[in-house]
Amino acid sequence: MTEETTLSVEALFERVRNIFEKAGVRLQSAEAVARTIVAGERDHCKSHGIYRIEGCLRVLAAGKVSPDAVPQLHDSGKAVIEVDAGSGFSNPAFEAGKAALAERARQSGLAALVIRDCLHFSALWHDVEALAEMGLASLSLCPSYAFVAPAGGKEPLLGTNPLAFGWPRPGQNPYVFDFATSVAARGEIELHRRAGTPIPEGWAVDKDGAPTTDPDAALTGAMLPFGAHKGSAISTMIELLAGAMLGEFMSREALDFMGGGALLPRHGALIVAFDPATFAARSGRDPLAEGEKLLTAFGAQGARLPSQRRFAARAKSLAEGIALTEAEMDQLDRFEQH
Ligand code: NDP
Ligand code: PYC
Secondary structure, X not given: OOOEEEEOHHHHHHHHHHHHHHOOOOHHHHHHHHHHHHHHHHOOOHHHOOHHHHHHHHHHHOOOOOOOOXXXXXXXXXXXXXXXXXOOEHXXXXXXXXXXXXXXXXXXXXXXXXXXXXXXXXXXXXXXXXHHHOOOEEEEEOOOOOOEOOOOOOOOOEOOOOEEEEEEEOOEEEEEXXXXXXXXXXXXXHHHHHHOXXXXXXXXXXXXXXXXXXXXXXHHOEEOEOOOHHHHHHHHHHHHHHHHOOOOOOHHHHHHHHOOOOOOOEEEEEEEXXXXXXXXXXXXXXXXHHHHHHHOOOHHHOOOOOOHHHHHHHHHHHHHOEEEEHHHHHHHHHHHHO
C-alpha cells in the first residue's frame, strides 16, 4: 500500500500555480492553467491532471509555448468571435473569450469562439461546463497530434481529436460528455506505460499494423479510432472544422511543427455555443424541461450519465481533499524546486 497525502483543492491549486509562475508564466495564465490541471485532479481525470505539468514544463523549456502571451480578443460583432492565444496556453485564451461568446449566443441564438495558435494540453469539459453554467448548450472540439490511424489504415494520420458537449440542467450539474475520438486518450496509454501495465486490446496497433497491448509499441505504432469507421469519420470532421476551416494546424501539421510527439501540440480550437431558449422559442416548449424528460430516464434503467462519475469525484474531493501518492508529491516538490 503506497502512502498518500491529502491536499485541499485550494492548496493544490496554489502549488500548481506557483510551479507555472516559477517557470516564467504570467500570473493570469499560470492561474488559468493551474485551475484546469487541479480541476482534472479534483474530478479524478488523472490523464489531464497533475500528470500534465511535466509535459507543459517541457514545452516551456523548449521555447514552444509563449509564457507571457496575452490572449487577444477580436470581436467584429458577428457570430464568430476570435481569440488569438499568441502561442500561449489555450486555457487563458478560452477564459478571455468566454463572456463574449456567451453574450453573442444569447443575442443571436448561436455563436462560435475560434481560438488561434494555442498550446492545448487539457480536457475539453472545462469549456462546455462553463457555458452550461451560463445556460448554454455547446460543443468544443480541437485537433491534436497525428497518432491515430484512420479506420482501415495502419499509419498515424488523425489526431486523438477530442469532442465535448454540454447541456444545462436546471438546479443540477449539466449533462456533459467529453472524449477522445481514439479508443482512449494518449494520456491513458502513457499512464499504462508508466505503471508497467498492458493496455486493453483494441486500443492500438504496433508499427507493423499488428494489434498490441504493449504501451510502448502502441506509442510508436498507431492508436485506433473509437467505433471503427464512425469514430474515424467524426475525427476527420474535427480535423476539417477545427483545423482546415480555421486555417490552423491539422494534427499532422501540429506534429511536424513541434518536431515529434515529445512536446504537447499547438493548434487552434473551436467552441460553438447555442442558446436553447432561442431555438425553442416558436415551439412554445421549454427545451430544458424537455431535456430533463430524457436525462432523468437514464437512471430508471440502471444507466448512468456521462460526467456522473466525475461530478461524484468532485464532490468527494471538495469534501475530503485530493489524495496524492508519494510519487506524485515527490514530483510536485521537484517541479517547485526547478
Ligand atoms: P473517457 O473514455 O475516460 O470518458 C469519456 C466520457 O464518457 C466522459 O464524459 C465519461 O464520464 C463518459 N463515460 C465513461 N464511462 C461511461 C459510462 N459507463 N456511462 C456513461 N458515460 C461514461 O475519455 P477519453 O479517455 O476518451 O478522454 C479523456 C480526456 O482526454 C477527455 O477529457 C478529452 O478532452 C481529453 N483529450 C484531450 C485532447 C487534447 O488534444 N487536448 C486529446 C484527446 C483527449 P465520466 O468522466 O463521468 O466517467
Ligand atoms: O490525451 O491524447 C491526449 C492528449 C493530447 C493532447 C492533450 N491530451
